[in-house]
Amino acid sequence: MNLPSGYNGKLYHLIDEVNRIKFSEPQKALELANFVYVQSLKSADELLEANCLYLLGVCHEILSSYPQAMKFLSEAIKLAQHLGEKKIMGDALNYVGVIHDNLNNYSNALKAYFRALKIYEDVKENKKIAIVLSNIGLIYTNIKDFRNALKFYSHALDIAEEENDSESLLITNINIGLTHSQLGNFEEALKFLDDALEQAKNSNDKRRTAIAIDHIADTNIKLNNKEEAFRLYEESRKLKLELEDKRGLVRLYGTLGHLHLVESNLVEAKINLEKALELATELGIKKSVHELHKMLADAYEKTNNSAKALYHLKIAYRKELEFLKEEAEIHAKNISTQLEIEQAQKEAEIQRLKNIELAQALEDVKKLNVNLKDLNNEKNEFMAIAVHDLKNPLQNILSTARILKRSAELPKSEMDEFTTNIINQTDRMFNIIKKLLDHNAIDQGELKIIISHFDLNALCKELISNFREEAERKRLELVFEEAPGETNINTDKVILYEILQNLVSNAIKFSSEFKRITLKVYDEENTIKLEVIDQGPGFSEEDKKKMFNKFARLSAKPTGDEHSTGLGLSIVKKLCELIGASLKLESKVNEGAKFTILLKK
Incomplete structure (x- = not known):
C-alpha cells in the first residue's frame, strides 16, 4: 500500500500495528482500530475508513463478538465495493465465512468463501x-x-x-x-x-x-x-x-466436561459444562448449546438429581428440533467446490479445443461426471439420513428411558410427556426406514405388481379414516368427495394406496392450521381421476424442476416440526409409472397445490 504522508500516513502505520497485534493483543488492537476509525471519519478518508471497518470486524471476531463483527464487516464490504478495493472486499468476505463457520452455518460460510476466492483469483x-x-x-x-x-x-x-x-x-x-x-x-x-x-x-x-x-x-x-x-x-x-477467546473457551470447557463425565468426575464435569453452556448461550452457538444440555442431563442423571436431569433433557429436546431444522437447510455436503472447479476447467478446455471429436469426448466425460456426482450425492444423502436422522431419536429414546427408570415417582403429566416422546421418536424412525426401503425396492425392481379388482371409494374412505386423527391434531379439515355409486378399478391396490398416502401425508405435513385438504374421485368414461387438493404453501417454479428428485429439498417447510426425507414425491412418481398412471401438478406459490392422477379402468 502506498501510504499518504502527514497525519493520515501515521494513521495508516497504526493500521499496520493493529494487524500486527490483533491475534496476540486483540483488546488493545480493537481500541487502536476504534481510534483510527474515528480519525478516518474526521478526515473523510474513505480508504482508511474501509480498512478500519474491516479490522474492527476482525477484532470483534477474535473476541467472539459475532454480531458486532458481522456489522463492521458488512459495512467494510459495501464501502470497499464502492471504492473498487477488491482486496478489502475479499478479506472481509473471508472473515464473514469464518464467523458462519464458527456458528456451524456451513452453507453461508461456503458462499462467503467462494466470493472471496473469486475476488482473490481476480487480483492474483x-x-x-x-x-x-x-x-x-x-x-x-x-x-x-x-x-x-x-x-x-x-x-x-x-x-x-x-x-x-x-x-x-x-x-x-x-x-x-x-x-x-x-x-x-x-x-x-x-x-x-x-x-x-x-x-x-x-x-x-x-x-x-x-x-x-x-x-x-x-x-x-x-x-x-x-x-x-x-x-x-x-x-x-x-x-x-x-x-x-469465548468461542475457544466453549470448546475447551465442553471438552474438559466430556472427559470428566467419561471418567465419572461428576463435580468437575458439571463445573466445566456449566461454564461452556453459559458462553455458548451468550454467543448463540446452537449446536454447542444442544450438546451441552445433553451432557449436563447425563451428568445430573449419574448423580441421581432427576429434576436437574429432566430440566436439561427438556431443553436439549427443544434445541435439537431447532438445530435439526437449520442443519437440514444448511447441509454443506450439497455443495462440492471441487466438482465445480473441475467442471469449469473442462468447460474452458472444450472452448479451446478446435477438434470436434475431442470436444465431444470431453463433453461425454463431463456428463458422466455429472451422473457420478448425482450418484455420490445420493449416497451421501442416504448415509446422512440413515446415520444422523436415526441416531438422534435413538439417543433421545435411550436418555428418556434412563430418566424414567430412575424416576419412579414422576408426576403423571411428565410421565405422559416422556412416553409420548418415545412413541413419536419411534414413529419417526419407522417412517424414515420405510421410505428408504420403499425407494430402494423400486430402484432395484423388487416391487411386484399385483393387479386386483376393488372399489376405489372404499379404499379412499379407509385412507381418510387413517389420517383423520393426524389432521385433527393440526386443526386441519380433511374432506373426501367420492364418485357416485361403486367405482371399481383394476390395478395394484397396495401401490395405489401408497401413492395416495404419500400425497395426503405431504398435504398434512406442509399445511398450517384451519386449512382444508380434499381427496376427490371422478369416474369418467374410460378413466378414473383422483385429485389431492390442499391450501398449503404451493410450489415455486424452481421447486417444480426438482420436486420428483430423490432427497429433494424444496422451499416449503413442515409446519408442525415433522421430519421430511425428501423422498415422498419421488416415490409417488415412480409408483405411478409402475402402475401406468399419469401424474400432474397444478400449483402456484401461496395458492396451494392440486395433484391429479389418471388411471385407466
Whole structure:
C-alpha cells in the first residue's frame, strides 16, 4: 500500500500495528482500530475508513463478538465495493465465512468463501487464495468429508509453500493436523500440529498457538496420554482467558466436561459444562448449546438429581428440533467446490479445443461426471439420513428411558410427556426406514405388481379414516368427495394406496392450521381421476424442476416440526409409472397445490 504522508500516513502505520497485534493483543488492537476509525471519519478518508471497518470486524471476531463483527464487516464490504478495493472486499468476505463457520452455518460460510476466492483469483492474491482454500477444507473436515478436505489442504499447502507465506502455512498445517487426528493418523497429525505450534509461537500468534495446543491435547487423549493432554488443556485455557477467546473457551470447557463425565468426575464435569453452556448461550452457538444440555442431563442423571436431569433433557429436546431444522437447510455436503472447479476447467478446455471429436469426448466425460456426482450425492444423502436422522431419536429414546427408570415417582403429566416422546421418536424412525426401503425396492425392481379388482371409494374412505386423527391434531379439515355409486378399478391396490398416502401425508405435513385438504374421485368414461387438493404453501417454479428428485429439498417447510426425507414425491412418481398412471401438478406459490392422477379402468 502506498501510504499518504502527514497525519493520515501515521494513521495508516497504526493500521499496520493493529494487524500486527490483533491475534496476540486483540483488546488493545480493537481500541487502536476504534481510534483510527474515528480519525478516518474526521478526515473523510474513505480508504482508511474501509480498512478500519474491516479490522474492527476482525477484532470483534477474535473476541467472539459475532454480531458486532458481522456489522463492521458488512459495512467494510459495501464501502470497499464502492471504492473498487477488491482486496478489502475479499478479506472481509473471508472473515464473514469464518464467523458462519464458527456458528456451524456451513452453507453461508461456503458462499462467503467462494466470493472471496473469486475476488482473490481476480487480483492474483495467491497467499489469500491459500488461506481461503484451507478454510474451505476445514468445513469439509467439520462435516467428516475428509477426502475432499485433504484435497483442499493439499492445494492450499502447495500455494503456501510456493509463496513462502507463513500465515497460510500455519493455518493449513493446523487444519491438516486436525483432519489426520480425526482419521486416526495420530503420528502424522502430531507432525503437522507440532510444526504449526512452533510457527505460531515464533510469530507470537497466541490465538493459533492455543488452537494448535488444543488439537495436540485432543490427539494425546486419543493416544491415552491423559496427563500430558490435561497439562496442555490448562496451558490453552490460560491463553484463551488472556485473549478473551469465548468461542475457544466453549470448546475447551465442553471438552474438559466430556472427559470428566467419561471418567465419572461428576463435580468437575458439571463445573466445566456449566461454564461452556453459559458462553455458548451468550454467543448463540446452537449446536454447542444442544450438546451441552445433553451432557449436563447425563451428568445430573449419574448423580441421581432427576429434576436437574429432566430440566436439561427438556431443553436439549427443544434445541435439537431447532438445530435439526437449520442443519437440514444448511447441509454443506450439497455443495462440492471441487466438482465445480473441475467442471469449469473442462468447460474452458472444450472452448479451446478446435477438434470436434475431442470436444465431444470431453463433453461425454463431463456428463458422466455429472451422473457420478448425482450418484455420490445420493449416497451421501442416504448415509446422512440413515446415520444422523436415526441416531438422534435413538439417543433421545435411550436418555428418556434412563430418566424414567430412575424416576419412579414422576408426576403423571411428565410421565405422559416422556412416553409420548418415545412413541413419536419411534414413529419417526419407522417412517424414515420405510421410505428408504420403499425407494430402494423400486430402484432395484423388487416391487411386484399385483393387479386386483376393488372399489376405489372404499379404499379412499379407509385412507381418510387413517389420517383423520393426524389432521385433527393440526386443526386441519380433511374432506373426501367420492364418485357416485361403486367405482371399481383394476390395478395394484397396495401401490395405489401408497401413492395416495404419500400425497395426503405431504398435504398434512406442509399445511398450517384451519386449512382444508380434499381427496376427490371422478369416474369418467374410460378413466378414473383422483385429485389431492390442499391450501398449503404451493410450489415455486424452481421447486417444480426438482420436486420428483430423490432427497429433494424444496422451499416449503413442515409446519408442525415433522421430519421430511425428501423422498415422498419421488416415490409417488415412480409408483405411478409402475402402475401406468399419469401424474400432474397444478400449483402456484401461496395458492396451494392440486395433484391429479389418471388411471385407466
